[in-house]
Amino acid sequence: MAPVKNRLFQRPDRPAELLISGAHVLDPRADLDEPRDVLLRGGRIAELGSPGSLGAAENSETIDAAGKHLLPGFVDPHVHLRTPGQEHKEDLDTGTAAAAAGGFCAVIAMPNSDPVLDDAAVLRSLTEAASRQARVPVGFLAAITKNLKGHELTEMAELRDAGALGFTDDGRPVVSAGTLRKALQYQRLCGGVIALHEEDPDLSRDGAMHEGAVSARLGIAGIPSLAESTMVARDAALALYEDARVHFQHLSCAESVESLQQAKRVGARVSAEVCPHHLTLSDEEVRTLDSRFKMNPPLRAESDRRALVAALRIGLIDCVATDHAPHASHEKEVPFEEAPMGTTGLETAFAALHTELVLSGELDLATLAQRMTEGAVLYGLPIPTIAIGQSANLCLVDLRARFEVGADGYASRSANCCFHGRMLQGKVLLTVAAGTVAFRTAMLAEALAIR
């Protein structure tokens, strides 16, 4: 079979014909930070003009977006769409609906499905399904090792030919340094980013939360930060030695940031992502013993949270990733130690980060917009940019709108969101992904004057 060229898959839809009038357009990559009319024709950005200067074409819609913000669509390099095999948690349709509702114009799905995405037949069935069902473009990472067992490499070259964006054993670490080293060597043949879930299972053991004062109080076995940071340091050394391209997934602690900084300083080709929950919450939340706050890596100390925010601000950590990990209510409605790890995140990522970091002054909006799209750069995907001629990848947000998370339900099939019940500010109103309208809020008609 001939190698695929395209590594993103979505269902065909009508190209957007739309005038977004008067929104404040913010795109640091295009050096845009001012009110603009944006005209979409045939799914592309056809014209940009000063507010009120552009008219809509016949039979196309105009959205009066004065007072709202138009940002490049977000790209999430880390989601669990739970298909095949766990469709009671999520599937391609509901998962990409959640992505679109959160302003994402592309997502990258992890391979820890059932069966595991570890051979080309599974990947081809997924890309075919995504081509029928996905509301926003989806890319797939394949497993590094067969069945995520950490022993034998998958047929990486064939998986790349079948469309894999890269490789990860996410959910599990590649414990064997020797096995990982072979994967890094083989990357020279097949390409593709190798993304790593960093955790030394001998140190994390049966831990269910961050090791610290809160775990001491609750009597819950802790996962020390160094379970992650020692593996980041080890694998950064391997990446440097093999000159391999390695991406560190969901970093959670200050020690990992230090290891990352050291690795970048000596020239290792490494990048890293961080999750909204690690940027906004700490292990203090776990005092409630609410299983919504159970994820892997765990919520860590406030000092770790601050270190992660600082690293994201300066670009040491390259991008935001949600690690959207849906679980059914009956799976999560059990005692904390019994509950599966993971929180949903696609629908709340922007609002949570806007509320907790931008409004608090820890991060500016332009930097946030850049970090929420940087995943595209890391994985070699089309970079959402608001410029004439580009395929339209946009989201329109109301930075003043406040809402209670979950009050109107979720687009995701699952409700295990760590921000559930919180008041957040900054609502996604409209998402255009690869030139098609993937989401518009039901409130759009009220929120915006549509002529």
Add this chain to the structure above:
Amino acid sequence: MTGIGRHLLSIDDLDRASIERILDRAESFDEVSGREIKKVPALRGRTMVNLFYESSTRTSSSFELAAKRLSADVVSVRAQGSSVDKGESLKDTVQTLSAYDPAAIVIRSPHAGAAGLVAGWTPAAVINAGDGKHEHPTQALLDVFTLRRRLGSLDGACIWIVGDVLHSRVARSNILAFTRMGAAVTVCGPPTLIPREIEALGCEAATTLERLGEADVVYVLRMQQERMRDSFVPSLREYARRYQITPARLRPGQLLMHPGPVNRGVELSGEAIDSPQALIGAQVRAGVAVRMAVLYELLVGAPPLAAVA
């Protein structure tokens, strides 16, 4: 008015005045236990469910006895041989039992937070009889009761808690209860069995018995044999040589406590258990009166909810 709330899930639910109120009530119920007819009609016609997902002798039997002495009907459900064996979830089990309209559910679970979850699923008052390694509040109350009787007050007392603190729910509830009652607490054990940052609970931590002489009370925890497999200590023999409490390691006048069941010859020598300094029997006897008091305060003596909030 002091209230103890609708449930008893954690010592954190209780302030000092609430603890004293429960202990005062327990004193009056202890008098009932001395009568020939050991029964009062306070809970006649009401039902208590004992839901135990872990083995227990003294906690489950003393709760059962406490409820019966208050004239309540008691249903005891154990994980083995129940529909839990058939895969029924905790939530479904609790909702099924709630259909019998119990006034109280007493739950023991191997998992932290289980009692708190149950409280969200039932209209009954919920009493935590041990949740994982998290808390065992009625044990702490009966220990405070036992000590208060002996010392008059815990104010200014120095209490050492010795042994496997890492895996002990008793240690956590007792640190909170003892300090709340005015005592100073030091935990002591091998470094592998003292949780990192345990000092955040308001105690000191030590790894040798050198300063044990400071203690007015030596509270010894059960060394759990099953921990051996994970090599938390190299051997029980080495553990015993360093940490076993013997009459020689106690100074005269120090009181000795243990929540039971004891590993004779591991954390305590046989001579220590049988010494007049040991309050272990008094602790067990206090269990019934204190659990009667907790049931009474939750189900009869409870103020209106508004007063609690």
